Amino acid sequence: MSAPNNSYDPVEVTPLHPDEVARMREEALAAIAGAADLAGLKEVRLAHAGDRAPLALANREIGALPPAARADAGKRVGGARRDVAEALKTRQAELEEERDARVLVEESVDVTLPWGRAPRGARHPLTTIAERMADIFVGMGFEIAEGPEVEAEWFNFDALNFLPDHPARTMQDTFFVEGPDGADSGLVLRTHTSPVQVRSLLDREPPVYVVVPGRTFRTDELDATHSPVFHQLEGLVVDEGITLAHLRGAIDAFVTRMFGEGLKTRFRPSYFPFTEPSAEVDMECFVCRGASVGNPDASCRTCGSEGWIEIGGCGVVNPRVLTAAGVDTERYSGWAFGIGVERTLMFAHGVRDMHDMVEGDVRFTSAFGMEI
Known part of the structure; x- marks a missing residue:
């Protein structure tokens, strides 16, 4: 060991x-x-x-x-x-x-420096003014109605008394939706908000008081006064005892609320397949109030020194439209109107070029702010 x-x-x-x-x-x-x-x-x-x-x-x-x-x-x-x-x-x-x-x-921050360097957003003026226009009629007792932007030809044309050979059905005015394998789909991009008239009458029993703000499409070239995509405000009344006098009163009330007190309106004979009789609606120029007519020393750019501004079309609803929607034409009558939203914006705010409304430049929209 x-x-x-x-x-x-x-x-x-x-x-x-x-x-x-x-x-x-x-x-x-x-x-x-x-x-x-x-x-x-x-x-x-x-x-x-x-x-x-x-x-x-x-x-x-x-x-x-x-x-x-x-x-x-x-x-x-x-x-x-x-x-x-x-x-x-x-x-x-x-x-x-x-x-x-x-x-x-x-990483210090100087809290005394100016703030808010990121620009505030703004609602597009077309949205704002369309809501203002609709609110005027809602205040008269109308309700808001809506419809699809891709619409059946029957609603867009046939039910509104557009004959099969009407020029509006051609490619010069209408965007047709192609079906499978190039077949006819029977659908179009709606050329006006008037199809909602028929849809409203099919969905509701008279009396009907509706206003229809919406986007529409036509094969127009984009220039200073035209656009292939534009907005309309459609109005429809169907009730017992409705006359053109009621239509004139509603238009006068709208013009007063939208453009100011004391402005006159006038109807000029016109033609629309879905109204009979039909008229173009003019209002007295809210800038010169007619003072520029024949007066070279006081010309008016707003009305072109004509004293009147065209704001839309209107008329008594054609009985064929009421029949297509199943409404008793012996008992009910009605009227309808259509007002261009872009046109109203151009008149109300002095906008001169349609390009400004569609090109998305924030410098244009920011000038209108965030009005609700």
Whole structure:
């Protein structure tokens, strides 16, 4: 049996030698002091205080020592590791304080500077004025009605007394929707809001008082006064004892509310397949009120010195339209009108070019603000 290893000297284990432990400690402290930022300190922590750090590896060697030698080696290595941990904690606090001070300077915000540099949005004036126009008739007791923009030909033409050879059915006026394999789908992009007249009469029992704001489509070229996509406000009344006098009164009330007090209106004979008799509606120029007529010294750009402005078409609902919708023409009569929203906007606000309404320039819409 061999004798105890009483002559074993722990200093012969190189990682546990006092000079080596001191060297590892000083190297770690120097690295900690040299860390310039928190990211650099994190790397130092991994290198000198992590599981694979020199002092951590030296600590593992203690278990191989005889019991009598372990206490002294443990104190030596443990003291060095505590010094490194304390240095890391102190340097962490210093670097965090430096970072916070730097952020206060670099990311400071001057709250005295003007705010709101991002421009405010604005509703499109066509939306605003269409709602204003509809609200005027809602105030008279009308209700809002809507219909599809892709419409059946029967609603768009046949039910409104457009004969099969009517020019409006040709490609010069109408966008036709192509069916599968180029077949006739029987659908069009509605050319006016008048199909909603028939839909309203089919959905409701008279009396009917509806107003229809909506978008319509025709094969027009975009220029200063025309657009292939435009908006109309359609009105329809069907009730017992309805006459043109009621229509004239509603138009007069609309003109007064929209353009001002005291403006006259007039009807000029016209033709629409879905009304009989039919008329074009003119109102007195709200700018010159007729004073520019025959007066070269006081010309008016709004009405072209004619004294009158055309605002839409109207008439008594054709009995054929009522019959198509299943309405008793012996008992009920009605009238309808259509007013261009773009035209109203141009008159009310002096807009001269249709391009301004459709090109999406925020400088145009922002001038009208956020009126609700």
